[in-house]
Amino acid sequence: MFRYKKTITICCLFFSLFSISMYAQLLQRVEVKYTNLQVLPKNISKEALDKQMDFYCVSLNVKCAYCHAPSLTSPGKLDFAADSLAGHKEDGRRMLKLTQEINAKYFGATEREDDFLKAINCYSCHRGEEYPTVDVSELMKKNAINSLMKSKQ
Numbered sequence: 587m588f589r590y591k592k593t594i595t596i597c598c599l600f601f602s603l604f605s606i607s608m609y610a611q612l613l614q615r616v617e618v619k620y621t622n623l624q625v626l627p628k629n630i631s632k633e634a635l636d637k638q639m640d641f642y643c644v645s646l647n648v649k650c651a652y653c654h655a656p657s658l659t660s661p662g663k664l665d666f667a668a669d670s671l672a673g674h675k676e677d678g679r680r681m682l683k684l685t686q687e688i689n690a691k692y693f694g695a696t697e698r699e700d701d702f703l704k705a706i707n708c709y710s711c712h713r714g715e716e717y718p719t720v721d722v723s724e725l726m727k728k729n730a731i732n733s734l735m736k737s738k739q
């Protein structure tokens with residue numbers, strides 16, 4: 587009988603420890619604190635932030651390290667909050683402001699986090715390229731030839 591009680595007590599203890607650790611993990615997951623957001627909303631959810639970052643990568647066809655600095659403490663990892671040594675992070679901020687401004691001013695986007703890339707977004711211009719610059723004179727030449735061809739048809 588005594589033994590049986592002891593087993594139950596131990597089981598209960600393990601179960602409570604397990605629940606506490608699960609709860610702590612859950613809290614950690616919900617409360618991700620970003621420490622250096624200057625353009626995006628400070629209370630942005632992890633899900634929304636990850637979506638934005640993935641979208642930048644797809645739009646420019648680059649990886650996280652294109653903008654973010656290597657970690658000085660954990661080799662091989664990135665320090666996402668760091669600004670010094672960060673490749674194109676500041677360019678990213680400038681571009682994000684430009685995109686937000688266009689959306690707010692001309693497409694009625696609000697401050698809601700998922701509205702930031704409402705109508706115009708990184709992909710609208712970049713189309714999978716780091717520098718979406720267009721050689722206008724080349725384009726005009728091509729168009730001029732096209733219209734010449736058309737007029738002869």
Ligand code: HEC
Pocket residue numbers: 619620621622623624625626627639640642643646648649650651652653654666667674675676678679682
């Ligand atoms: C085109 C550049 C660019 C790329 C690519 C990019 N990021 Fe970012 N990231 C930024 C900018 C800019 C900020 C800061 C935004 C601000 O100031 O509001 C940021 C902020 C962050 C933060 C918040 C850091 C903090 O605590 O303040 C995390 C986390 C993050 N990025 C993760 C990623 C991950 C993961 C990837 C790859 C999937 C990635 N980023 C790719 C530009 C980029």
Ligand code: HEC
Pocket residue numbers: 642646674677678681682685706707708709710711712716717718719
């Ligand atoms: C309205 C069009 C447009 C939008 C929208 C846009 N970009 Fe750009 N971006 C450009 C152009 C054009 C360049 C090339 C500028 C140059 O050649 O100097 C560029 C260059 C860049 C560069 C390289 C900057 C440098 O000077 O080396 C980064 C990084 C970048 N964009 C990130 C972004 C991200 C991230 C977004 C979305 C938040 C975005 N861009 C949205 C037009 C745009």
